[in-house]
Structures are given as structure tokens and as C-alpha cells.
Amino acid sequence: MxxxxxxxxxxxxxxxxxxxxxxxxxxxxxxxxxxxxxxxxxxxxxxxxxxxxxxxxxxxxxxxxxxxxxxxxxxxxxxxxKRSDIYQDYLGILKTKNLIFNCICTRREISKNKKNTLSGEYVYGGKCRELHNPSRLKHAKRIKTFEERITFHDLLRGKLRQNIAEDVGDFIVWRSENFASYQLAVVIDDHLQGIxxxxxxSDLYLQTPRQIYLQKCLNFMTPxxxxxxxxxxxxxxxxxxxxxxxxxxxxxxxxxxxxxxxxxxxxxxxxxxxxxxxxxxxxxxxxxxxxxxxxxxxx
Ligand SMILES: [Zn+2]
CATH class of the missing domain: 3.40.50.620 (HUPs)
Known part of the structure; x- marks a missing residue:
């Protein structure tokens, strides 16, 4: 065949x-x-x-x-x-998989977390994960991450491996200003456009594993x-x-x-x-x- x-x-x-x-x-x-x-x-x-x-x-x-x-x-x-409804639908899929929680942490609280030495970003320590913060409070939505190695082969930069829970932590998929995060939107658009x-x-190189993680959670192909x-x-x-x-x-x-x-x-x-x-x-x-x-x- x-x-x-x-x-x-x-x-x-x-x-x-x-x-x-x-x-x-x-x-x-x-x-x-x-x-x-x-x-x-x-x-x-x-x-x-x-x-x-x-x-x-x-x-x-x-x-x-x-x-x-x-x-x-x-x-x-x-x-x-113009695609907020679409992003909301996929957020719904992640919610039904029990992967989403409301995070009410302030910038200051976030800055108490340890930093990833490679990216310089704070690794979210999971503070709000089991708190079930009510939606009426101003909050961002994060996706739960688990000990999982994400590996990909970049055509120019070679292999990158990240432990998504340890190196990134639960990351934001919906912003407190009520729109999809860059990570969620880009993954959905790449999928729907068949990229x-x-x-x-290369400023997005270190962010790629979290996009791959989202692709896995949503059963999308990885480009x-x-x-x-x-x-x-x-x-x-x-x-x-x-x-x-x-x-x-x-x-x-x-x-x-x-x-x-x-x-x-x-x-x-x-x-x-x-x-x-x-x-x-x-x-x-x-x-x-x-x-x-x-x-x-x-x-
Ligand atoms: Zn939080």
C-alpha cells in the first residue's frame, strides 16, 4: 500500500x-x-x-x-x-479531562517559585491545583502537568528534552483578562490550519515542549x-x-x-x-x- x-x-x-x-x-x-x-x-x-x-x-x-x-x-x-469561541471549545475539552484549574496567584506569589535556569521563567509550584478556587474570583486557568519527558528534534537545533512538570510546571492556558494564552491559541491554530x-x-524554542504537551492532551498531531x-x-x-x-x-x-x-x-x-x-x-x-x-x- x-x-x-x-x-x-x-x-x-x-x-x-x-x-x-x-x-x-x-x-x-x-x-x-x-x-x-x-x-x-x-x-x-x-x-x-x-x-x-x-x-x-x-x-x-x-x-x-x-x-x-x-x-x-x-x-x-x-x-x-476573532477565534475566542474556538479556543473556548478546546478549553472545554481539557476541562472534561480534569486537566484545568483556576489559579488566583498574584505576580508576587508566582515570583516566589523557583526559576528555570535555562528559560529564566518561574516554574509554577502547583499552589492552587487542589484549592478549587471559585470562578467568580479573578483567575487564570492553568493546565496540570505531570512528570513526563517531552522530546522533539528541531531541524536546526537538534534534540530538546524537557520534563514538563519539573522544567515548566502547570502553565497558563487561559489568561485572567479572559482570553486564550499564546500557547493554547497557537496549538489550536496550527492544528486547525493543518500546519x-x-x-x-529561536526565542520560542524552549516553549515548544509545552505546545507539544498541549497537542498530546488534545490528540493533535505534532508538526x-x-x-x-x-x-x-x-x-x-x-x-x-x-x-x-x-x-x-x-x-x-x-x-x-x-x-x-x-x-x-x-x-x-x-x-x-x-x-x-x-x-x-x-x-x-x-x-x-x-x-x-x-x-x-x-x-
Ligand atoms: Zn495559583
Missing amino acids: TTTPEKYIGRFAPSPTGKLHFGSLVTALASYLRARSKGGKWFLRIEDVDTTRIEKGAIHSILTTLEDYGFQWDDEIIFQS TEVVRG IYAHIPVVLNEFGQKLSKQTKANPILKENARDNLISALNYLGFDYGTQNKIIEISRNNNEILENAARYFNLKNTKF
Whole structure:
């Protein structure tokens, strides 16, 4: 019996907390070239589930910039802020499995827990787990974790193993402001969109095991993961709104695309050839996809 190979589906999922900067361009480009080099689809998802962090005008700016830079996405764009009902349904499934509890701990109480030395995050000690805090109190919802080793093989970074209870602890799946946590939303969206491979920044590498844990709890398939190195500024900080990264402009699209290709391991000869035969930015991307090898990405 033969099985038809799974169709590749990738995605780019920016948070509209600000305009796109060079770091987000590299991530977008890596996921795009990977998808196109596999003859697959590339979906765009706006991760605006945390409505408290949205910057006015950022969504419009991100979409326009992607278009200016030649990106063409497949299907409809998904907006997480419009999917609360869906996330709630899956939260319900976790509740019926008796995996969810209300946590009323303050930030201060959380900070009394030990820290994970790798991630710098507090490991929740389970304080509210058996307390059955009533829902009328302001609370977050956490998922129970158990001694379980989660292992995955990242295409670029190799094997990562975490003991989810010990290294992470019961983690938040529903925020006290009454929306899904990033972890829950991303896992549900990756599943419903049929994402087969996630190419994203390495700042999410250590969070992947908790996403895999959620996939297991919800009986979802686990996609393949590839975490590309995040772009750092001259002070060694990740480019972001917090570190005041400059937004990328339409006028510099060609130069920025070339720099991003270089970051993804294209040599000058290939780069020049791509530029020579491309009449516009979209053609740069389509031609680059023919020469793309994820594993050439610079570390
Ligand atoms: Zn608590």
C-alpha cells in the first residue's frame, strides 16, 4: 500500500505589537522560502490574541509591508482575536479531562517559585491545583502537568528534552483578562490550519515542549519544528519593539531582502543571480525559493 506524501503547509504568525523589523522579515522569509521550496502553502496568521498588546495600525502596516516585499500568502488570513469561541471549545475539552484549574496567584506569589535556569521563567509550584478556587474570583486557568519527558528534534537545533512538570510546571492556558494564552491559541491554530512544519524564531524554542504537551492532551498531531536564530542588534539583544528596532521600509525592500537572504545563508553569487533574473520583489522570493536550503541558515 502506498501513502500519498503529506502536503507541506507552513505559516508566518506575527503579533501586531508594532511594525515589521528586519528580524521579523528574516523569519517571514525563512518560513516562506521553506514552504515554496517544498511546493507547499504559506499561511498568514495574525497573533493578536493578547488584545492588550496590539498597537493601533500595526496589522495594516504588517500586511502592506509583506505585500511590498513580495510575499503572497495562501487562503484567508486568520485573526486570533476573532477565534475566542474556538479556543473556548478546546478549553472545554481539557476541562472534561480534569486537566484545568483556576489559579488566583498574584505576580508576587508566582515570583516566589523557583526559576528555570535555562528559560529564566518561574516554574509554577502547583499552589492552587487542589484549592478549587471559585470562578467568580479573578483567575487564570492553568493546565496540570505531570512528570513526563517531552522530546522533539528541531531541524536546526537538534534534540530538546524537557520534563514538563519539573522544567515548566502547570502553565497558563487561559489568561485572567479572559482570553486564550499564546500557547493554547497557537496549538489550536496550527492544528486547525493543518500546519505540517513550523519555521519560526529561536526565542520560542524552549516553549515548544509545552505546545507539544498541549497537542498530546488534545490528540493533535505534532508538526515538525525549525527554530532559526533570532537577529540581534549591536548590543546582542533580539530585534523587537522593546529594543527599538527600526521598522523596515518599502523604499529599502530590495536591499533588506538581500540582507535577509544573506542571513539565511545565500552566497553572493547566488544572491546576484537571483537579483539579476528577478523583475520585482515577488520574483526575488520565488527565485530564491529554488535555491533555498534551510540548513544553510547562519548561527
Ligand atoms: Zn495559583
